[in-house]
Amino acid sequence: MFIATVISPTEREEFTCSFCDLAYPTEHYQILLHNKKLAYFRLEESGLPQKAREDIPSDCLCHGCLYDILAREAKGGKELKIKFLYFGKERYGIIDPDDESGFY
Numbered sequence: 433m434f435i436a437t438v439i440s441p442t443e444r445e446e447f448t449c450s451f452c453d454l455a456y457p458t459e460h461y462q463i464l465l466h467n468k469k470l471a472y473f474r475l476e477e478s479g480l481p482q483k484a485r486e487d488i489p490s491d492c493l494c495h496g497c498l499y500d501i502l503a504r505e506a507k508g509g510k511e512l513k514i515k516f517l518y519f520g521k522e523r524y525g526i527i528d529p530d531d532e533s534g535f536y
């Protein structure tokens with residue numbers, strides 16, 4: 433299962449998506465996150481077997497790239513389970529590669 437943790441705006445001074453280079457300083461990220469416009473995630477995979485992947489784990493991904501990566505992982509396979517951690521709250525989601533609507 434994949435675990436995506438929302439990164440707190442107070443954690444760093446500058447946030448850059450390691451995939452698309454989308455970057456914001458803390459004060460902008462705080463506003464965007466508060467308004468649900470943008471979230472940066474840490475992405476890890478728990479459990480075995482671990483496959484070697486280029487993009488996972490990642491310590492800073494914007495929500496758009498997170499979705500792209502997970503949709504690619506799910507492609508051709510079955511649904512992908514994901515656990516979201518949002519400031520201590522847990523939420524579970526399922527990535528369906530046929531659903532284009534995203535999850536944010």
Ligand SMILES: [Zn+2]
Pocket residue numbers: 449450451452453454493494495496497498
């Ligand atoms: Zn990105």
